Amino acid sequence: MNYYGIRAIYRFEMARMRRTLMQSVASPVISTCLYFVVFGSAIGSRMGEIDNISYGAFIIPGLVMLSLLMQSISNASFGIYMPKFSGTIYEVLSAPVSYVEVVLGYVGAAATKSVILGLIILATARLFVDYDVLHPFWMFAFLVLTSITFSLFGFIIGIWADGFEKLQIVPMMIVTPLVFLGGTFYSIDMLPDVWQTISLFNPVVYLISGFRWAFYGVSDVHVGISVGMTLMFLTACMITIWWIFRTGYRLRS
Amino acid sequence: MQPDISVKHLNKVYADGFQALKDINLDITPGEIFALLGPNGAGKTTLISIICGIVNKSSGDVQAAGYDIVRDYRKARESIGLVPQELNTDAFETVWDAVSFSRGLFGKAPKPAHIEKVLKDLSLWDKRNNRIMSLSGGMKRRVMIAKALSHEPRILFLDEPTAGVDVELRRDMWEMVRKLRENGVTIILTTHYIEEAEEMADRIGVIRQGEIILVEDKDRLMSKLGKKELRLQLQHPLEKVPGELVLEPVELSEDGYELIYTFDSQQEQAGVARLLRLLGDMGIDYRDLRTRESSLEEIFVGLVHE
Numbered sequence: 181m182n183y184y185g186i187r188a189i190y191r192f193e194m195a196r197m198r199r200t201l202m203q204s205v206a207s208p209v210i211s212t213c214l215y216f217v218v219f220g221s222a223i224g225s226r227m228g229e230i231d232n233i234s235y236g237a238f239i240i241p242g243l244v245m246l247s248l249l250m251q252s253i254s255n256a257s258f259g260i261y262m263p264k265f266s267g268t269i270y271e272v273l274s275a276p277v278s279y280v281e282v283v284l285g286y287v288g289a290a291a292t293k294s295v296i297l298g299l300i301i302l303a304t305a306r307l308f309v310d311y312d313v314l315h316p317f318w319m320f321a322f323l324v325l326t327s328i329t330f331s332l333f334g335f336i337i338g339i340w341a342d343g344f345e346k347l348q349i350v351p352m353m354i355v356t357p358l359v360f361l362g363g364t365f366y367s368i369d370m371l372p373d374v375w376q377t378i379s380l381f382n383p384v385v386y387l388i389s390g391f392r393w394a395f396y397g398v399s400d401v402h403v404g405i406s407v408g409m410t411l412m413f414l415t416a417c418m419i420t421i422w423w424i425f426r427t428g429y430r431l432r433s
Numbered sequence: 434m435q436p437d438i439s440v441k442h443l444n445k446v447y448a449d450g451f452q453a454l455k456d457i458n459l460d461i462t463p464g465e466i467f468a469l470l471g472p473n474g475a476g477k478t479t480l481i482s483i484i485c486g487i488v489n490k491s492s493g494d495v496q497a498a499g500y501d502i503v504r505d506y507r508k509a510r511e512s513i514g515l516v517p518q519e520l521n522t523d524a525f526e527t528v529w530d531a532v533s534f535s536r537g538l539f540g541k542a543p544k545p546a547h548i549e550k551v552l553k554d555l556s557l558w559d560k561r562n563n564r565i566m567s568l569s570g571g572m573k574r575r576v577m578i579a580k581a582l583s584h585e586p587r588i589l590f591l592d593e594p595t596a597g598v599d600v601e602l603r604r605d606m607w608e609m610v611r612k613l614r615e616n617g618v619t620i621i622l623t624t625h626y627i628e629e630a631e632e633m634a635d636r637i638g639v640i641r642q643g644e645i646i647l648v649e650d651k652d653r654l655m656s657k658l659g660k661k662e663l664r665l666q667l668q669h670p671l672e673k674v675p676g677e678l679v680l681e682p683v684e685l686s687e688d689g690y691e692l693i694y695t696f697d698s699q700q701e702q703a704g705v706a707r708l709l710r711l712l713g714d715m716g717i718d719y720r721d722l723r724t725r726e727s728s729l730e731e732i733f734v735g736l737v738h739e
Contacts, residue, residue: 188537
């Protein structure tokens, strides 16, 4: 195992975060705070409780998940796309590092940044809304598992993308709508039957539901199914990355 | 002696069907400076990229430092440093961080003393805390070399190392390459500057349309394929080449004042003596004569246009 290689990539990526603190941390924290102010405090105070949870507290897991997914994808996709764009990828490809080590470096750093961001957002949410964490271990486990899974997904997007537009398409056009329609602002029990069934095809429903269960002990779907679906997506991402490195897709001609 | 680089029956066909390399066979001896020459698109960079692991081979075997580049890729790549043609650097990193990153990536423990030595050797020490984006093109090229040397490789690939750098920096780089060779580093360079190959290389390889058409010791190549030219400045101009000399490889300059005789350098002076005798017999006087050997550039141009 090339531990120095993993460390070099990891530290390089973390240094990128420190260089771009405004973009990496401040920006997502501020935009999530705006959601808390608007939906949690302003509108939330006029809304009824959902599953005996105040509306402001109810939306916290969904909003944290929104930032987590977006930042995991963004961090990991930029991390691997930028060397491709600038040409510095030659160094990684010619180094004695296996693809597992490359992924550990890039995805590890992206997931670390997302977990840090998620914890900052949770801490910031305390300023606006009072909330409990019923299962802290599972809350943290979901945070880490989701960060890793979607960082792997972002890594795939970064390799697939051959322009900045493609880099933005998946997070903006697919992930954001899925998060908004995945129960961030409501429980899917509140939807008509048809839409409840349709919602079950949205993978983000399982993430938010499981995460919300860790906070309040209530969920739209069983927590075991949430964990299973997340692990399934994680496995799919790992298989895709294995295939990418095996074939050299968009990395080695 | 086991070669540092061994390439056997290497082929590369890209996805679009273009065959970039055709049955390449090449051995590079430890400690030598090998110059790979060829016109644009001949396959130089593809060959280097395959050896370094950036491009997948289609078939054939490649070993670096005695290790197969696929089966023992870690060992093979550890021994190689690559300075690519393009100035690909992370603009926002400092020089020190960028070079340290490269050392770590190649699996070596931090060794600040070595990084310091490399930066000093390349006159980058004063710039170690500067961001790469603030450096000139020549300095960025030095950073690329520093990165390639950061993990103390025994084989160094220099792909067009002095493209776009000024004469002074080019001379500095030649000096650095010589020092590296003295320390036992094997150097493979591709270049468009034939002067560079002529100045530094021990052996020359010429690649054309994906095929190695020649590998030869530089001095032997120059004596084998080089031409010599004898120029005789005449006392009185001639209107045309005299009939007695028609069968000789002799040309007349436009103003008629110079007879130019071209001969193989290996032919030595036999033809020259005969020519001078003939001129004497014909009563053609000359006031000066000079000879000149063809450069590697002329040999190269001759080879790739054959």
